[in-house]
Amino acid sequence: MEDTMNQNTQNLFGFHEQALLTAQKYPNLTLGRITEHHKDRYIMMTSDKEMDAKVSGKWMYEVRDPSLYPTVGDFVLADTTHETAIIHELITRTSVLERKTAGLTSDGQLIAANIDYIIICQSMNENFNVRRLERYLSMAWSSGAMPVILLTKNDLTTQPDTFFNNASSVAIGVDIITCTDQHASGYQELEAYLKPGKTYVFIGSSGVGKSTVINHLLSEQKMETSEVGLNAKGRHTTTSRALFITSKGSIIIDTPGMREIQLDHADFESTFQDIQELSSSCKFNDCTHAKEPGCAVQKAIHDGILPIDRLHNYQKMLKELKYATERQAYLERQRNKSLSKLKVR
Structure with missing residues (x-):
């Protein structure tokens, strides 16, 4: 690991002080951030390149808890002298978003780590659900990050104030912003909210327009999108979690649409x-x-x-x-x- 890392590089990858201090203890390893996770394989972004990565054999042998394995957004230390980087250390997380997996087990599914804001997407049509929003808020508050509500598709309603007020009634102390993809100025409020060097994870049910929003922020079609008409019926679009950086330096994590939100250590006192x-x-x-x-x-x-x-x-x-x-x-x-x-x- 290089002894110094300039401020621009730190902001670009969202490296926090703890990550930089920990990296100094391992001069033979490279600091990186997980940008994609596919079963037992990862894509890791360092200060100068992107690499395939996997955890070390020692890690696989000794670590049984799935929550102690890397996820998208994690800062790791890896040996990058091979074609595939070998991850040896997971740096302590500042926040972690997870949800209880469907079924009878009580395991949690990691969604993203080291995030600053959780953007909860709800569309302004019949897909809007206050009770579901409360569940998302519970999951968000328990992560250690700050929840934000994004009301999408405000061009599909003649009563945007109704949706805004319904969201406000359950989102105490939470910022609420709106957007539409029907005209160029439809994302101004959201764009003004995103700051360089900060990490934002977008969550929400299938068909609420997450991928469309993120594609706009990235100014290119990074993710597959699907048309959703006035009947709000759409197919599952994003199928894996991935981290991207916008042209303005904001760090974006997209997630698959969630059909089911079960409860696990949710912060009800805040919700x-x-x-x-x-x-x-x-x-x-x-x-x-x-x-x-x-x-x-x-x-x-x-x-x-x-x-x-x-x-x-x-x-x-x-x-x-x-x-x-x-x-x-x-x-x-x-x-x-x-x-x-x-x-x-």
Whole structure:
């Protein structure tokens, strides 16, 4: 690793101070950032080139936890003297976005790491879903990055204020911006929001226009896109996560459209901050906000301050979290039993 790295190079790749300090401890390894991930293969970007990469044999033998393997956005240290770089070190992440995988397991799926902002895309048509937005916000808040809501396709509605207000009602303290691809000025608000050297990951359901937005930001057709008509029906476009750099120096990570968002360590206190604050005024500390006397949450609903649908979604997601926690504990007990049997033998 070179002793010095100029400010322009640092900004270009989004290298943070911890990455640079860690790299100095390994002079024989090269600092890079993962730009693509395909099963057990990676593409790594260094200060002067892009390389195929894979983790070392020692890593594969010793590391069993999938969350400790590199993902898009990770900073790594690798031996680049071979045609395929060999990754030896994963630098501590400043943030990590993950979601619970579909199915019965409690494993998490890494989406991106070392991100500054999570751009949650929702289209202004019948694909817009407040309850789904709350789930995205929960996932975003738990990552350590800052969520931002991007309302796309504002040319498809005659009531953009309705969508904006619905998003605002559940996105406390979150910036909301809009865009359209129907005219040249449709992306001005988004372009002004993106800063050089900062990393932005775009997430959202299939068909909300993520790839179209990113293609515009990159000024070229990097990703396959599909037409989505007024009926909002479209096919899954992006199939893998990838990192790109815009001409203005912003770092963009695109992700596949998410058909399912399950819960895992979501930050509900941030997502449902309004309900949390109301709960502190309830008569009983263990109030379920159902029929208890002196319930501040129910009073807020009665007074028209809090939508009842928001409470119902809060309760539903809380129940899912409880189930996920109990299942994780059960799986851990089963794992410990299996280990005990092995020791006895």
